[in-house]
Amino acid sequence: MRIDAFLSESPMFAINRAARRFNSLATEALAADGLTFLEGLVLTAIFFEAPTPLKPSELAETFGMTRGNVSHCVSSLEAKGLLQRKIDPADARAYQLALKPAGKKCALHVIAAFDKLQKEFEREVGKTALAETLKTIRKLEALF
Amino acid sequence: MRIDAFLSESPMFAINRAARRFNSLATEALAADGLTFLEGLVLTAIFFEAPTPLKPSELAETFGMTRGNVSHCVSSLEAKGLLQRKIDPADARAYQLALKPAGKKCALHVIAAFDKLQKEFEREVGKTALAETLKTIRKLEALF
């Protein structure tokens, strides 16, 4: 077998390579706002959950990453003035994450950038095929 | 929209999260041989191209990464005694990468680990759906 065939047929390789490609596209799109890809994800998540304030623990759950990783990312966003940590009145150990106005603006940019890419994807392979593909990927992910 | 829906419907997010999940699975499987995911990829690539020896530039092309990144990875594999750089007789600037016996053994482990995961994927979503999904992903990747 040639490596090209293997790379195409092996899910691990194909998905990894595609993810790296998309990651770099996303990074490029977000650079204008001085955001990293992960920061973009987090801003978007908080934006969509509003007005219910997300907590770091929920972010960790949603993205499948460690508390430490979330903490770093949130600190960075706070340092950039894009969000605020507020102590949860119901539990002083927990935080509620709320976007500041600049953070909302950035979130909208991120969403627009991703929508644009998604539209291009849909144009290329069709809306149905894209949805089907994502459904399959979710199933595979849920397998472990 | 809730963040869960967005994460599922947005290709960038869904693929990124799946890739991270699979990456961590792969990393786990390769740890026994003291290999990183990327090292596993590179060993496999060289293995499949044998007896034609791969060059660093071809690796960079195949995996879509920079020459520097390939160089580091190859250095690490060479330090672990898994492969050898040989100067290309046709061009003294280029190298040919050849697996040493220990490297072949590792490559077989990597391939086995990924085959096992692939089988589980096929059992979960079906061979056809998996192939269809990878085909779509390749199309999206080729778009940019």
Place this chain on the structure above:
DNA sequence: CCTTGATAGTTTATTCTGTAAACTAATTTT
């Protein structure tokens, strides 16, 4: 009430992946 254990987050240290830019050496091109 108070100890014990669990939970939420942070911090520190480290690894892996990836890039950019400067560099060496060999090969083409002109």
Place this chain on the structure above:
DNA sequence: AAAATTAGTTTACAGAATAAACTATCAAGG
């Protein structure tokens, strides 16, 4: 023979991820 290109390395750095130790708070059982 000089200039430009190419192959690969090296240096320096950033981003993403983890693990483990730590702080502070909360919850439960005696």
